[in-house]
Amino acid sequence: MPKDFRATTLERAIGRQLAGWRNERELSLAEAGQRVGFSSAKLSTMENAVQPSAPVDIMALGYVYKVPTAEWQAVVLRAQHAEQARASAFHIAMNFDPAADFAELVFEATLLRVFTTDLVPTIFQLPGYTTAAMQTDNPVRTARTAMAREAWTARLGDKDPLTVQAVFPEAVLWQMVGGPRVTKAQLLHLIEVSEHPAVTVQVVPHGAGAYPAMGSPFTLLSFPHRQHNDVAYLETFLKSEYIEDPALTEQCRRRFEALQQLALDSDESLELIAEAASLADPANLAAIGAH
Incomplete structure (x- = not known):
């Protein structure tokens, strides 16, 4: 994680979505992490937006949580946009109100x-x-x-x-x-x-x-x-x-x-x-x- 990382509001919204998926399935951080192969600490940092959420990691969570394909794909697209925006220092939130x-x-x-x-x-x-x-x-x-x-x-x-x-x-x-x-x-x-x-x-x-x-x-x-x-x-x-x-x-x-x-x-x-x-x-x- 970059030392000077500052989460954008889009990245924080993504984190809330990931936490929502887990809570809907009544899984603890440890249980969810074990299923997807993440540590509890990594999952927590993703949900709380204290590190960027990689699109591939969101895809893995969507698959493990059995989230409808269209739903997890939409979040992956947002994460990809956030990743690109951070790389270019330009932030226009796609599909984000x-x-x-x-x-x-x-x-x-x-x-x-x-x-x-x-x-x-x-x-x-x-x-x-x-x-x-x-x-x-x-x-x-x-x-x-x-x-x-x-x-x-x-x-x-x-x-x-x-x-x-x-x-x-x-x-x-x-x-x-x-x-x-x-x-x-x-x-x-x-x-x-x-x-x-x-x-x-x-x-x-x-x-x-x-x-x-x-x-x-x-x-x-x-x-x-x-x-x-x-x-x-x-x-x-x-x-x-x-x-x-x-x-x-x-x-x-x-x-x-x-x-x-x-x-x-x-x-x-x-x-x-x-x-x-x-x-x-x-x-x-x-x-x-x-x-």
Whole structure:
């Protein structure tokens, strides 16, 4: 294994697939390794993507696990592509959709730093808010948002829960997504999740003026393994992508830290969120309209 090996997200997805095959057959690492002629250590490093998975080794696992031919061949093709991409230092993931994979990274991460510009961060969104934001015409994106939210919710009860640091501009609080009732429920939920010790929410106030990464939302994920670099996740209504170049993810980290310095602290942010939730109450809106 190269000393400086860093697994790409494609290689990590391949590792999860290999582990899934073994778990479906209820085999331990030792049992599976014995069947295929691998050591438990080698199989573990393949599943955890701490070394590249050779296409021939994936083929052997597919045969031993009696995986349908078309299924293991698809994974072999991905491994071949990953191998070629690594050799050429060029990575375009064939048949690999970052938006579909994102929830898996949420499960694996230790730290998630998210900056949004128009909406409450995905993992904090209530279903009604998500549906309204997607204009009900994008069921695939709605489902993927739900997967990311569920992945984060599942981590809340962990011994070492995922640490989440979120920053967004004040305009997010005043955007009536789905109407006053949906917006108020969402803001109250945001206050609730902010009380969790692993969650930090900060708001960039209107008065701050221009700020770093303005108009460019991103999510930056960090992981426990040395072989897994930070990954930045970017999403638009057209496509999603992972950024894995360390120089680029470092730019994301610096901008996020600058946003944190510029934003209100947690207590001040919660006060502002509570104020927005109060004003989003339909009764208050009606009273304001009457005057």
